[in-house]
Amino acid sequence: MAALHADKGSFVLNGRCPMKPPAGSQLAALKTDENDNGILGLVLDADKSDKPFVNGVNGVNGGPANGHHHGATNGTGCAVGNTTLDTMEHCMESRVLVLYTGGTIGMVRDDDGALAPLRNRLAGRLRSSTTFHDEEYAKLRFGDGPEAPLVLPAGRDGRRVLYTIQEYDPLLDSSCMGVDDWVRIATDIKANYERYDGFLVLHGTDTMAYTSSALSFMLENLGKTVILTGSQIPLWELRSDGRDNLLVSLMLAGGFVIPEVTVLFGERLLRGNRTVKVSADSLRAFDSPNFPPLATIGINIDVDYRRVYRPKDTEPFTVHCKMSSNVGLLRIFPNISTNTVRSFLAPPLKGAVLQTYGSGNIPGNRQDLLAALKEASDRGVILVNCTQCMHGQVAQVYAMGKVLYDNGVVPGTDMTPEASLAKLSYVLSKSEWDLETKKEKLRSSLRGELTSPSKMLADWDALDSVVRALGVEPAKVATLLIPAVACAAAAQTGAASLAALMDAGADLTAATLEGRTPLHVAAYDGNLDAVRLLLLHGARVHAKDRYGRTPLLDAVQMDRHAVISALRQCGAHLGAANPGLGEKLCSVAAVGDVKRLESFRLAGADLGQRDLSGRTPLHVAAQLGRTTASLFLVSSGVDVLAKDMSGRTAAELARAAGHGILANAVSKSIK
Structure with missing residues (x-):
């Protein structure tokens, strides 16, 4: 009735229901119903349970079919000791789609020794690399088919990243990329959004900051990790930064929910619309001058979730593909002629980024220049004022900066030129917004591209005594305590306590050591008010705990229908590739x-x-x-x-x- 298929590494029930046993487990019993329909499955001997499991799943992922728990659970609804084989098979896997657009990272030497992008080489080479592909595991899971994904070796926590490479034709030099290519990337992400947990774009370095900035606006209500990476030296050279960039990007895209468009380069994960290319030949080619990294890569991968952007919207993910091309970038320089400025700002231009001196100044003795800018502004051309400096921001400190503001020029605060241009292109394409709304959107932070005043978590009175007792730094104690307190509030006292924590500056997206977030807990308990509050303040609907469970799965397991509807409205989904x-x-x-x-x-x-x-x-x-x-x-x-x-x-x-x-x-x- 049960057989072990060595080539698949799975048990087969009645010749029909394959399930892969977790490493180290033992088969204790096989039970079938009296009609031998193959409905009932396997029970592990961890607790000598004699309770039958339906199709290897007691309810949902190991929970009782009626949604109620009896005995210990692991915090996800999976009964400890009653873990089923098919649950364990998949909960430690995540899927990443790699969009290979071109760039140095995938280049190889041609017959003349020159670097060139050659098609249909990258996937094959990665498949033959033990660093990037666990062939033995892949064969056990997927067989030898050509459509089988690549599989990273298991990490220290046992998790694996399954990834598929979608190669563009032709492979592009990034200096040739523009709006049409951004639309293609965004459209590919949308088409595969429910099938993958994260997305990685392999891209040339020359325009990576422009692409990452544009995608950050085009991907609206993003709930999953999107990373752009590349390299200064090709993957297959003896010495290459590409190997680490690619490997770490895959691990981040598959193992962390960072719902932003980001750039991974030189051991740092940077917000995409804060990124600029600062070197043509350094392996730290990119920097984020006015915003700290979202993650740093050393012995450990340390993600600063407090800085991860959290949208305050409950709409589902969508892609805005219509970007305006009638934008430009004008750098002010000494003795710039009025004719140059007027010609630049002439129709069909709809918007321009002005790169001005210092904190947003133009020459105070150039009334002709100011008149040309005012003419364009009065004509409906939107002008955004950005500093030429690498660090700092535009401010109305000096007279000429204030004069620009008084004449309709929008202050760009500390936006990069790349982000300003992409944002202007995005805002101008929004036909449903009038001129004043567009200017207001440019002044506001839409995706974390400019700095807004924010609250920081106030010190807790009880924290000092805990710090003294444990002998550790306050920041580390807060990292452990705040998620636990927030989860307790979501479970017991609900929205009021969560709102109080939020007012104190607590990060309500932070997870416990088990990977549980307040949204998991509120969804599981059916606390609809708490769920709505968390969603309105950027809770991650795709966050997975250490057992691979999302808030939506928790709500399904406990039959919380109102919560399920709220999560779905915000873009939560089971996933087209949901195993089992x-x-x-x-x-x-x-x-x-x-x-x-x-x-x-x-x-x-x-x-x-x-x-x-x-x-x-x-x-x-x-x-x-x-x-x-x-x-x-x-x-x-x-x-x-x-x-x-x-x-x-x-x-x-x-x-x-x-x-x-x-x-x-x-x-x-x-x-």
């Missing part, structure tokens, strides 16, 4: 749990999805005589004519099992 979803749905159908089926439906699941034996939930429910569940599935629009691997429909299975009335009801639904 067919098995989970069939196991729920097997016990007739209509409430759980409705939870999955609200979460966006395809209720007609098949399990590994080719059966749909309707097949399972009908065969077992689950009338209410069967009729619910039919009313949800599943395909009642779908056939299993034996060629039988749900009605035929029901009739063969002696459920004639149910078979007739299903048959009558056929139009």
